[in-house]
Amino acid sequence: MSEIPLRRNRAQSRVLHRASAAEPAVAVGGEGCWLIDQDGRRYLDASGGAAVSCLGHGDPRVRAAILAQLDRVAFAHTGFFTNEPMERLADLLSEAAPEGFGKVCFVSGGSEAIESALKIARQHAVERGDLARTRVIARRQSYHGNTLGALSATGNVGRRRPFLPWVMGDVVHVAPCHAYRYRLPGESDTGYGARLAAEFERELLIQGPETVLAFLAEPVVGATLGAVPAVEGYFKAIREICTRHGVLLILDEVMCGMGRTGHTFACEADGIAPDIIVMAKGLGAGYQPIGAVLVSDEIARVIETGRLGLTTGHTYMGHPVACAAALAVQEAIRDDGLVARVREMGPVFERLLREGLGDRPYVGDIRGRGFFRGIELVADRESKAPFPAGAGLWKKIKEEAFARGLICYPGGGTVDGLSGDHVLLAPPFIATEEELALAIDRLGAAIDAALAATGL
Ligand code: PLP
Numbered sequence: 001m002s003e004i005p006l007r008r009n010r011a012q013s014r015v016l017h018r019a020s021a022a023e024p025a026v027a028v029g030g031e032g033c034w035l036i037d038q039d040g041r042r043y044l045d046a047s048g049g050a051a052v053s054c055l056g057h058g059d060p061r062v063r064a065a066i067l068a069q070l071d072r073v074a075f076a077h078t079g080f081f082t083n084e085p086m087e088r089l090a091d092l093l094s095e096a097a098p099e100g101f102g103k104v105c106f107v108s109g110g111s112e113a114i115e116s117a118l119k120i121a122r123q124h125a126v127e128r129g130d131l132a133r134t135r136v137i138a139r140r141q142s143y144h145g146n147t148l149g150a151l152s153a154t155g156n157v158g159r160r161r162p163f164l165p166w167v168m169g170d171v172v173h174v175a176p177c178h179a180y181r182y183r184l185p186g187e188s189d190t191g192y193g194a195r196l197a198a199e200f201e202r203e204l205l206i207q208g209p210e211t212v213l214a215f216l217a218e219p220v221v222g223a224t225l226g227a228v229p230a231v232e233g234y235f236k237a238i239r240e241i242c243t244r245h246g247v248l249l250i251l252d253e254v255m256c257g258m259g260r261t262g263h264t265f266a267c268e269a270d271g272i273a274p275d276i277i278v279m280a281k282g283l284g285a286g287y288q289p290i291g292a293v294l295v296s297d298e299i300a301r302v303i304e305t306g307r308l309g310l311t312t313g314h315t316y317m318g319h320p321v322a323c324a325a326a327l328a329v330q331e332a333i334r335d336d337g338l339v340a341r342v343r344e345m346g347p348v349f350e351r352l353l354r355e356g357l358g359d360r361p362y363v364g365d366i367r368g369r370g371f372f373r374g375i376e377l378v379a380d381r382e383s384k385a386p387f388p389a390g391a392g393l394w395k396k397i398k399e400e401a402f403a404r405g406l407i408c409y410p411g412g413g414t415v416d417g418l419s420g421d422h423v424l425l426a427p428p429f430i431a432t433e434e435e436l437a438l439a440i441d442r443l444g445a446a447i448d449a450a451l452a453a454t455g456l
Pocket of ligand 1: 050
């Protein structure tokens with residue numbers, strides 16, 4: 001690499017950038033919870049990018065595993081070969097998963113994993129002669145990925161809108177479980193969960209249960225709502241309805257899984273086992289791109305004894321270096337007891353958030369589990385009125401936070417105007433109490449500056 005730090009404004013750069021800055025910072029280093037740019041500026045990575053870097057940056061064990069794998073073999077197509085890190089990673093995941101999840105398929109990221117989960121679900125139906133089952137029921141205001149199949153399942157209006165002609169797949173959307181926004185006055189959590197489950201079953205009956213393939217949901221909604229877990233009992237009721245109607249339950253744990261909530265799988269806290277679990281981000285912790293689809297033994301049996309062979313396939317499936325990195329990440333998390341640490345530190349993180357931000361008039365809700373926390377911002381706490389969507393508050397918060405050396409993950413109010421701007425925090429599992437407090441301090445200052453800059 002050159003000695004002189006690379007500097008390019010957008011006009012000079014030949015990259016089609018997604019960073020909005022006129023001259024995007026150049027990432028040149030990473031240590032623990034910190035990223036370092038070309039000028040030596042340090043950024044506290046309080047969202048692990050987008051809930052990715054759960055082990056922090058620069059872990060030497062992962063580096064060593066990647067180099068060792070490169071010394072053996074970088075790539076061997078899974079149409080011909082298996083490889084050791086893939087086999088060992090599959091063992092590790094199926095041993096950590098709920099009983100009866102014996103098989104896993106590896107891809108290169110979250111969207112690919114969602115696509116694969118949907119195709120595996122459909123293949124399962126086809127192999128069983130259940131040809132009418134094509135429809136997917138997902139939830140409004142959800143995000144399941146950027147490729148067209150995953151975007152079809154996505155319920156977030158803004159993300160779907162430009163691509164509507166292509167994403168009008170066989171998908172219907174029902175309400176998300178978002179107590180702060182949609183629980184009725186006087187309604188209990190139990191009552192709210194039961195009402196949503198009844199609404200889901202009504203939709204299922206309207207569609208015709210024999211046409212419905214799967215229900216797809218995030219156990220804790222991440223990017224679009226800001227760390228919103230379901231109320232107690234909701235997923236148990238959904239599980240029961242799916243089982244009764246022969247509908248597969250697919251949980252998208254791309255963002256909330258792999259320890260982030262204080263459980264290896266987020267659905268453990270909901271006390272249920274789905275039929276398919278989809279994961280990515282924290283699986284490889286950003287050291288390599290990787291996603292995975294964990295399927296129940298029953299689904300695996302049908303696929304493996306079926307006529308079609310596995311119909312989902314990508315060139316880089318089970319990539320040896322990606323699997324070696326993810327294996328080293330997951331072994332490090334296990335050896336360092338980091339999931340238990342997140343479970344213990346989660347309440348500390350929540351307390352710090354409430355102490356640091358809870359009294360501010362614009363903080364409507366602080367929520368989440370473990371190291372997956374959301375702060376929803378409102379113009380009025382009493383009425384929960386969101387700030388105007390057009391004001392661009394969340395984008396300004398991102399900018400102001402970055403200028404203060406903080407990486408967080410703000411998101412916009414939805415186009416339907418029903419929920420507010422929010423900020424997602426998803427720090428590495430190794431974050432100290434001091435680092436968590438510093439992140440909250442910088443975030444508070446960034447929100448104040450953003451409110452002033454947008455005149456809100
Ligand atoms: N599902 C969820 C819940 C996500 O949050 C994301 C990404 O943010 C995806 C799927 C898509 O993952 P990727 O960006 O790796 O394709």
